[in-house]
Amino acid sequence: MAGRFADGYRSVLAAITGRASSVHGYPPRAVEAAEARLGFAIPDALRDYYLSVGRHELNRVHNRLRSPNDLEVANGRLVFLEENQCVVYWGVRRRTTAADPVVSQTTDLDDGEWSAEVRCSLFLPAMLCWYAAGWMPHTGDTDEMPHADARRLVRGWPPAGRGGVHSAFARPGQVVTVEEAGRGALIRLGTRSLRDFDAVVSGFGIGVHQA
DSSP: OOTTTTHHHHHHHHHHHHHGGGGOOHHHHHHHHHHHHSSSSHHHOOOOOOOHTTGGGEEESSSOOOOOOEEEEETTOOOOOOOOTTOOEEEEEEOOOOOSOOEESSSOOOOOOOOOEEEEHHHHHHHHHHHHHHHHSSEEEEOOOOHHHHHHTTTSEEEEEESSSSSEEEEEEEEEEEEEEEEEEEEEEESHHHHHHHHHHHTTOOOOEEE
């Protein structure tokens, strides 16, 4: 059964897609089988993600969330996510008692260094929004701008999560991410309707390249 982090994940998925249901999560038996195989419990924040939204196709449109059956331990980390060309991997410490551990990334599972990012409960929904900003029916991005300008444009947007290089915001049917780019930042956005897309662009008051 999913725990206290699940509702937050479901609310982000529902904002993106319009709904979040039990079919979007892995069944408890799949997660329990992975824990039995690994020999330890998956941290709550990651476990809840699998149980609530881990089966949705968004988790595989760019980076790939590993299925419970494909989870593995490498260099003391439980590896759960891989970049689409297997250049970068993300994981959490194998030996942790934290319910919401920090996610780290590496480019080498054998002997690479791991760089810490943020806690699972922030990282996972932020990645979901980042995928959505290229997956939703209407998407676009801005040119690079100063960080202060990007922060001003998303002022008032409900935060959905954050990762090492981007922050995510979501409203019903609308997603925006702010990403570090060079010395500045750029904004990516996705909406379910063209009307919403036009409204967001109008609210920003700057040029947006529609995909």
